[in-house]
Amino acid sequence: MSPSYPGRRRGNPARFVRGFLIIMAIVTVLLLMLRHEIFSSSESAAEWYANLRSSDKLQDSPLEDIHSKPKFTDRSGGSVPLQDLLAGPMQNATLKPFYLHYIRFKPDNKNTELKFTDFLSVMSGVQYLKPDGILIHGDFTPTGPHWDNLTSRNLIRQVPMVRPTDVGIRQGKPKKLGFIEHSADIAKLDVLLKHGGIAVDFDVFFVRGQHIKDILQSKKSITCYGDRDGNNIGLVAGRQDSKFLWAWRRSYRDVYVGEWNFNQAFISTYLTALFPEDVYVLDHVCNNPHPDRDLNKFFHQYGKIEWKNSAAIHSYERHGGVSIQSSEDLFKEPLTTHKEMLQYIYFNRSLPPIARAFKDEVFAAP
Template identity: 25%
Template sequence: MTKIPRIVHFVFGLKEQLEPFHLMHYLAIESCRQVIQPDKIFLYYHHLPYGEYWDMIRPELTLERVALSKKVEDTHYDETLVPSRYRYAHHADIVRLDVLLERGGIYADIDTLFLRPLPDYLFEKPFVIAREPHYKDELSGQLRPSLCNALMLSAPGASYVRRWRDRIASELNGSWSNHSCFLAHVLAEDYPDEVHVEPGTSFLGVPCSQAGLRAFLEGVGELDTSSSYSLHWWQHLWWEQQRTDFSTVHGGDLTLDHLRQGETPLCKLAQPFLPALELESLGTCPR
């Protein structure tokens, strides 16, 4: 059996870049570099990032420009359910499968923080993904079982990934997860020998809920990451300033000073990976 190579893939810049590369995204890559110590880190983009944090992390990356999916571009979105401004995430759903199929390795969303090295036994599996709580299908209104594609490990040419890639276009229906996390669960049920499913605590860390995100971002309540190799901070649920249903914190709040001086779980977990360079402009984000 082909082992999973120790290379890492990130996808970013699939929509036009209107703000500098953020400190939090720098931390995703820097924590990966320090904790995983991969042989190579790839970043796939369509619109090249820019800014001081980008300039700092760019030398650690192998960059590859990717095309956008015509199928995703042509998909209709009901703006009241899944706004089309999130279309870039569905482009990324396809890119991540393509690169894992071709090269294998670890795929991680850019809203990931690595905490501990991944155990060696995972690299002996053909494909690894973590379970997430049942998720509501926007179109049907039903709760459906789901596997989270925010962090995955794959051998090159893994049959599970090939099946997923072959079906993804036909499952794109304008919902958030039908073609991605819901389909991942269906395939795992149909082909259990081709996939190893980890508990959500292994790769997600932060519960996908108001309580989980308030604990992580604001320090309200408890957050246990003792069994997590990485955590996923569910950026799309709180990053924009006007989005306050999960947390009052937004991306513009997360400056270098905030993370360096703060006492929340986010701040404490991020501090080992913060840049030492003192620049007044670092950490700012247009509001």
């Protein structure tokens, strides 16, 4: 039986092939653990990931390219350059500096302009998350007035990154990724395992950013509950020494399936059951505003979706059917919950106190 979230509605039984693949994936992970290929006493997480990056031929810019010369602090109070973290044992990794990461690779239509809603996503991070730095990793530099606005104020920096196109080897040939979105998913995990922090899509808008930081004081990683299929990688966060993040990234190499939800939803959900002490499954983010895949109440109505308690909102902008291309569009009638949330960001409005009874952690049950 697949893992589920108590209190959440179950979906219909999966197809036989999907169920078989899921079972094989979990068996593979468990066998790797039993063989001490994952986090064995003789191989540190840092060494494992260094080998993984080498075998996958993934590339990213050196740490020095991000800001002047940011450092990671070890438990003795000294500073440890990134290359040393990857080469040697990593103990008690910290989140200083705390980065907000975006990933964007050049789309097929070659459009490089940063949209107004992308700009508001970044500003929600500036205002409600307050990271030490905001980075966009990708194979092109965004353009347009909104990008110029952010860079002129030193609010974001572009970090060159080669798009991953294959993961691992099967029958002597590279396993190709099925979607550009899967390239971005892998890149998110890579930058978190390299730099730590939080990685999000551009249709994620921060609301209670401090809550995310508070969670990471007791847990090493965060993923989002998505829907009946499992978790969602629209928002993922963590430290470089997170077992959950390493195992999740490893799954793309060992058991990658070119199906939309397999690695990002099914595998992630199983791993939350394997590493419950490591990961916090965040509710009311990637399934809010669409717990039943219904976006109408958020994009076309008002007051039907409670969003102000959430740590963030993954809005699924491209599916909403509402065009917000400028500030003028925020004030066109009628007022909707979608527009209200964006207005809060646009004006940097203060939020009301969070509801005392609000809970946002869910647990995977085998």
